[in-house]
Amino acid sequence: KAGVTQTPRYLIKTRGQQVTLSCSPISGHRSVSWYQQTPGQGLQFLFEYFSETQRNKGNFPGRFSGRQFSNSRSEMNVSTLELGDSALYLCASSLEVGSSNGYTFGSGTRLTVV
Amino acid sequence: AQSVAQPEDQVNVAEGNPLTVKCTYSVSGNPYLFWYVQYPNRGLQFLLKYITGDNLVKGSYGFEAEFNKSQTSFHLKKPSALVSDSALYFCAVRDLNTGGFKTIFGAGTRLFVKA
Numbered sequence: 456k457a458g459v460t461q462t463p464r465y466l467i468k469t470r471g472q473q474v475t476l477s478c479s480p481i482s483g484h485r486s487v488s489w490y491q492q493t494p495g496q497g498l499q500f501l502f503e504y505f506s507e508t509q510r511n512k513g514n515f516p517g518r519f520s521g522r523q524f525s526n527s528r529s530e531m532n533v534s535t536l537e538l539g540d541s542a543l544y545l546c547a548s549s550l551e552v553g554s555s556n557g558y559t560f561g562s563g564t565r566l567t568v569v
Numbered sequence: 570a571q572s573v574a575q576p577e578d579q580v581n582v583a584e585g586n587p588l589t590v591k592c593t594y595s596v597s598g599n600p601y602l603f604w605y606v607q608y609p610n611r612g613l614q615f616l617l618k619y620i621t622g623d624n625l626v627k628g629s630y631g632f633e634a635e636f637n638k639s640q641t642s643f644h645l646k647k648p649s650a651l652v653s654d655s656a657l658y659f660c661a662v663r664d665l666n667t668g669g670f671k672t673i674f675g676a677g678t679r680l681f682v683k684a
Contacts, residue, residue, distance in 0.1 A: 459612070488672070498613075498659065498674040511671040545612055553663070553670030555620045557603050560612030 457482065459548050461561035468568050473534040476564045480527050480548030486510075487529040488558065489521060492543040501544075504529050505552045536568045571596045571664040575675035582650045583683050590645040590678045592660030601663040602643040603672070604634055606656045613659060619643060630654070650682045 460479040468474050480487050488511075489501040500513035504523035521531040527548075533540055543565050547558035572595045582588045594600060601620055605613040617628025624636045634645045643660060660675040 461612075490674070497676040500671055500673065503671060513671075547613075553665065555601055555618070557605070557615035557618050558613070558672065559615065560605075562610075562612045 459546055459559050459561035461544075461546050461564050463564060464562065466564060466566045468536050468566065470536055470538060470568055472536050473532060474536060474566060475530055475532045476544055476546075476566075478529045478531075478546030478548075478561060480529070480546075481559055484548040484550055484559070485527050486549045486552050486554065487523060487527065488547045488549070489529070489531050490545045490547065491515075492545055492563070493541075498545070501531065503552060510552050533566075538568050541566060541568045571600075571662055571673050573660050573662050573673055573675040575658075575660055575678045577678050578676075579679045579681065581681045581683065584652050585649050588647050588650040588654070588680065588682070590658050590660075590680060592643045592645065592675060594641050594643060594660070594662045596662055596664040599665050601665065602634075602636060603661040603663070604628065604632070604643075604645050605659045605661060605674075607659065607677075608656050616645070616658075650680075652682050652684050655680055655682045 462477045486505045488503040490498045492498050503511040507523045518534045523529045543563045545563045546561045574593045603618045604616040607613045619626050619636045627633045632647050657677050659677050661672050663672045
């Protein structure tokens with residue numbers, strides 16, 4: 456069974472640009488959650504999608520957005536990049552929202568903003 | 570609001586000794602509790618979970634965790650540590666009583682196991 460696939464693995468962008476990250480969940484998993492991981496803040500919840508609808512949202516500015524497609528693949532977008540957006544962005548899939556199963560995480564996309 | 574605290578940034582233990590990584594949580598209702606491990610340049614891997622029932626849950630790689638409702642704790646334990654257990658460990662809670670059921674993670678505890 457293929458795992459959670461995140462692309463790209465590494466990304467370098469300039470301040471002010473925008474970026475799109477992609478996540479393909481495990482086959483059959485319909486819920487996709489996104490987290491930002493930084494050394495100082497740990498894992499911060501961004502949002503969760505299920506059946507193409509955002510079900511939960513964390514406390515991030517509107518520059519951070521996402522969507523989910525009918526095949527459960529998800530993308531997140533960050534516009535007007537700031538230096539502080541440099542982080543490891545992790546995608547996690549699960550069967551459904553509120554599932555008693557744990558997440559399966561991708562290896563992450565490491566974004567560096569210069 | 571739900572929250573998770575991992576009071577130790579780092580835990581050091583000698584190989585062969587027992588290890589404990591602490592976690593306390595705060596939720597408005599009944600929680601799902603999880604432990605994950607992260608190795609360098611990788612995503613998190615699921616170790617174990619508490620949903621209901623027996624307070625001692627067993628997971629991957631010989632790890633176990635004890636749920637204590639009165640102390641709102643969910644400490645991770647292993648009877649005999651291995652050097653290969655050295656990694657970053659995260660406790661997480663999913664509050665079933667708040668809309669959305671989002672999962673919140675602790676700040677992480679770095680475990681060093683010395684040979």
